Amino acid sequence: MKNDKGRMSSVTSQPGPRPGTGARPLSDSAAAILEVLRGQAEPLTLAALARLIGLHTNTVREHLDVLVRRGLVARQRAEPGGRGRPAWLYSITDAEVETSEYAGLAAALAAAISRSSPSPAADAAVAGEEWGHDLAQARGAAPTTPDAARTHVVELLDDLGFRPEQEAEDPATVRLTRCPLLEAAHRHPDVVCAVHLGIVRGALEEYGADPAASELEPFSEPGACRLVVPPRPE
Incomplete structure (x- = not known):
């Protein structure tokens, strides 16, 4: 144990960052949202995604914000069709890279x-x-x-x-x-x-x-x- 601690100390004292593994891993819910969007021929609204995933709209919105920020999901306004502001539509992008x-x-x-x-x-x-x-x-x-x-x-x-x-x-x-x-x-x-x-x-x-x-x-x-x-x- 003493030798193990010594090795740990020598590693963490080295200058510079530790190796990274690319982008931060997605949560299970965010990954599920991506999987649903991959299977859709047309963009989906927040409400439709929440129904398909089985999560509250506020929770889905938080995950979508992360996915949009990371460039994995695109967000655009739907065509106006009545009173009020048109809903956001969400679709998958091709930004996922190995x-x-x-x-x-x-x-x-x-x-x-x-x-x-x-x-x-x-x-x-x-x-x-x-x-x-x-x-x-x-x-x-x-x-x-x-x-x-x-x-x-x-x-x-x-x-x-x-x-x-x-x-x-x-x-x-x-x-x-x-x-x-x-x-x-x-x-x-x-x-x-x-x-x-x-x-x-x-x-x-x-x-x-x-x-x-x-x-x-x-x-x-x-x-x-x-x-x-x-x-x-x-």
């Missing part, structure tokens, strides 16, 4: 950029920013307050599998305790970490926040990378 395939492809691309680009970090940052724009747009991003923009970006990172932890005294400081591409990040930190920072900056822009002061310190402390997502409190 984590292992994604990780392998990302590692190969990082290696290729490192070998062929005269400015690997700069090129990776640009690619990450474009990706961040796309991810935020898929979540229906719109300009908001700087604090709300930061919240949305932290939620995005959580859905991507980074398990972010915000400091209570300084919400602008975020610890990334997992990394979905940890092996590739160790091999090519200039590329992989630049992509991750680019994602943050691109998403912040979509939410109307200034991304310039965002910074990522890879492997900066035991068990985490440190990310700064402005604004900082006065």
Whole structure:
């Protein structure tokens, strides 16, 4: 037991995050909603989904919000057909990607950029920013307050599998305790970490926040990378 504890201590004291397993696993109810939507030829309303799943509409709505935020479900208004606001319609998207395939492809691309680009970090940052724009747009991003923009970006990172932890005294400081591409990040930190920072900056822009002061310190402390997502409190 003493030796086991010693090994545990040596692992957790290593700088940087622990390996990630991709996006956060879905709850059983959220997975059931996805399964129902996969079998539908047409989008469903919230009320119809609640009847099929056998859950309260408020519970189904909460799960749908998560699925929409993660890009797994699309939400659109039904055509007007009388008094009142048209209902939301929900349908499946094609955004589900195998984590292992994604990780392998990302590692190969990082290696290729490192070998062929005269400015690997700069090129990776640009690619990450474009990706961040796309991810935020898929979540229906719109300009908001700087604090709300930061919240949305932290939620995005959580859905991507980074398990972010915000400091209570300084919400602008975020610890990334997992990394979905940890092996590739160790091999090519200039590329992989630049992509991750680019994602943050691109998403912040979509939410109307200034991304310039965002910074990522890879492997900066035991068990985490440190990310700064402005604004900082006065």
